[in-house]
Amino acid sequence: MTVAVVIPWRPGTAERNAHHQTVRDHLTTLLPDALHLDADSGHTPFSRAGSRNEGVRQAESAGADIVILCDADTLVEAEPLHAAIEAAADGVLHLPYTWYRGLSQAGTAAYLKGVPADHCATDWAHQWATGGVLVIQPAAWWTAGGMDEEFTGWGFEDTAFRTAADALLGPTIKHDGTITHLWHPIEAGIGSPLHVAGGQRMQRYVDATGDPVALRNLIGEHATSSP
Structure with a gap:
């Protein structure tokens, strides 16, 4: 089985660049035999949705059976990641965590000095995250419509994809474990026109929850496709 590990990524601040290297080194240690890729779709501003789609295209072109999409500021644990990889042959979306630790x-700073993550101070911890690290077959990614590139800027695209995946692939499966988000200044732009538009588009996915026909129609508007 060929596994590709994709980080949607564009160089930025020194802090973000350092986190990217930390995450890349961590993933390389966990999966030394995988194909490791950084993906940038070229959108302005940077698009996580578009870059994830681009990463899946590159992984598919390289012959990957399974693709892992991991944010450049997020660390995943080994056991749930390997469990998700093995299970993803079922064609649904897998999340290699049940807890999100921010x-x-x-x-x-303490973690980067060697303190175990579960002993480091947090801003939040919860069980409702839908992004961060995704494990899926490339073909299943496209069956679920790919990630909606109409989401511009920060937020909402993860939950929209999870909503589509649940309806079109079957319920997403979560594996017991924790992902850890490394702190950096927030760039959400809450209240900006882009953020408001993202929230409004997300509401359309919420309204279509569990309705495959409505979700296929919504996905058809952005028409993301494989190579």
């Missing part, structure tokens, strides 16, 4: 600025 380290504080001080907690991130």
Whole structure:
């Protein structure tokens, strides 16, 4: 089985660049035999949705059976990641975690100095995350419509894809474990026109929850496709 590990990524601040290297090194240690890729769709501003789609295209072209999409500021645990990889042959979306741990600025500094993540200070921890690290077959990614590139800027695209995947592939499966988010200044732009538009588009996915026909129609508007 060929596995590709994709980080949607564009160089930015020194802090973000350092986190990217930390995450890349971590993933290489966990999966030394995988194909490791950074993907940038070229959108302005940077598009996580578009770059994830581009990463899946590259992984598919390289012959990958399974693709892991991991944010450049997020660390995943080995056991649930390997469990998700093995299970993803079923053609549904897998999340290699049940808990999301967001380290504080001080907690991130402590982690980078060698303190175990579960001993570091956090800003939040919860069980409702839908992004961060995704494990899926490339063909299943496109069956679920790919990620909606109409989401511009920060937020909402992860939950929209999860909603589509649940309806079109079958219920997403989560594997017991924790992902850890490394702190950096927030760039959400909450209240900006882009953020408001993203929230409005997300509401359309929420309204179509569990309705494959409505979701296929919504996906058809952005018409993301494989190579």
